[in-house]
Amino acid sequence: MNTVIKPVENEIPSPSAAPPPAVADDDPLLNDLVDELFFSLTRSDQRRKGMDYLRGLLSTPGRKSVRNMAAALGGAGTGQSLHHFVCSSTWEWSPVRRALARYTMRESPPQAWVVRPLVIPKVGRHSVGVSRYFSADLGQVVNAQRAVGVWLASDHLSVPVEWRLHLPGRWRGSLDCGTPTPAMAQSETLVGCAAEASLAMIESWGLPPRPVILDLDDTDPLPAFRRLCAAGLRPAARIRPELPLRVTDPALIGHRGRTLPAELVMRAGQELRRPVPDPADPARRARLVAAVRVTRPSTAPSATGTAPEEELLLVGIGRGGRPWPQELWLIRPPESHAGPAALWASGLVDRVERSFARFGDPVGMRDYAGRSFNGWHRHITLASVAHTFRALSPAAEARARPTTVPAAT
Incomplete structure (x- = not known):
């Protein structure tokens, strides 16, 4: 099951925090990612700010708050520029995610889509989507954001490409920087987020379907399981x-x-x-x-x-x-296939868990602290790109041994 970290109250990075691996200004992999994934950002200033934000996520020790990233990047007005880029800018995150999915499929074709929650404990109640809920894993009520991510998972690479932020009742329809939150945020339950995120990748993005592995922790996955079956998919x-x-x-x-x-x-x-x-x-x-x-x-x-x-x-x-x-x-049947399919699914879930711990947390996937729904989505989209860079970097260790892909799930 997913690891829940403690909430962080102080944005100042610990002096003992190990610095992240350096990223050269002319790093070919980072430039390749930016050129392809930011193609939908038609303005040159947006692409430049996107690169700045990525460098902040990749080079800042400790929490990746705007203040900490601005201090690491330096330059007058950097903090205001980064904040505007994620909270008030007009660029859409969905085309960037779709481009990330297609890039990942080309570099390392996924064996399955792993759908799993991301729990982000918070001290206060002001971050977008925060609510109190009972965590069966912790055995107590926690104050947290909950999101659902869809990961393209293979033996060689596990990358999150689509996200849904669960909004409890008090957040639905609330204003986001002066505008209503998008319709996609209005009525989804956590299990609904899991189903809709997976189906949107087929229906809106046109991705070829893959087996869908649901690992939803405390949530009953059967409603999402049935939705995916009705769409012709074979979930586990x-x-x-x-x-x-x-x-x-x-x-x-x-x-x-x-x-x-x-x-x-x-x-x-x-x-x-x-x-x-x-x-x-x-x-x-x-x-x-x-x-x-x-x-x-x-x-x-x-x-x-x-x-x-x-x-x-x-x-x-x-x-x-x-x-x-x-x-x-x-x-789903047949019975002769069930054992190998369950072991295969379990192995991919473990692989995603390790990838998140090694690359996702260090680039700040949990670190957005604002009230903006749009800001949260833009931040986690850019953090997903940073995760992909770290996972594909030549500095990453050799990939784990491959698994055998079952005929179906």
Whole structure:
């Protein structure tokens, strides 16, 4: 599951913070990214400010606030220029993200789209989208922003290319620098953000579809799962142990027709476990995998003859000698494919998690602190470009061993 960091109250970088790797003025990779991704910024001053903001994200130690970046870049009026560029300028972020997606697909064709939340704890209540909610991972109520990112994930590169910021009720329709927030921010739930962000990449951007892996933490992924299935996609979803499911598998004698938390269903099916090689690391010991046929509790046939939804496969993953199960996934049939597909999806989620920790956090994806909805989207778009630069930089270490891509998910 996703790591939640502590909120930061002070924008001054720690004196002990290690400086980021230097970026040369004539770095060919950075110039190539800027030329291609900022093509939609028709004004030369916007492209210049975009490059300044990227350099601030890449070169500033500690938090990437406008004040800290301006201090690192130097020059009179730099802070005001950077602030205007993300909060008040007229450039649109969606064309930049679409260009980033196409650049990534050319450099490292993705095996899947990984959809995961980004939780950004905050001290106050003034940053756009901040609200209080209960975090099951922390076991307490936290004050935070919540967003959903879609990552193009492969063995060699994991890059976030699309984002949705979840706006609780008090934020919807609020003014953003004198104008209403866009329609896309008005009514999406967190799980709705996950579905809409994925579908928009196909319907609006024209990207060729890939398997969609949902890793939504505390949120029930089934509404998004069904939306994606209805659109002809084949999603896989990691779920929490307490999600209720109705057992339809005849192999679970005495449990068929019962509704139980997913963890109890899988414990009942532990005799079905079989060793399956880990596609992320075939040299390691095989992992134990079991698959049980289930549906949602509301999908039982009714007296009016309403047909149930299609069966899904609940897949448990674990290792010998450890509590069972360690992970739970929902996968569409066939059953013979479920184990390898769940292991493959789990490996890509872990790869994205590591990529975010190594590149995303250091370039300030969580560091925007303003009230502007547009400003948040522009900041995280530029942080995604900075993440891509770091991930593609020759200074990055050799990529992890490749995984085997299943025929479908």
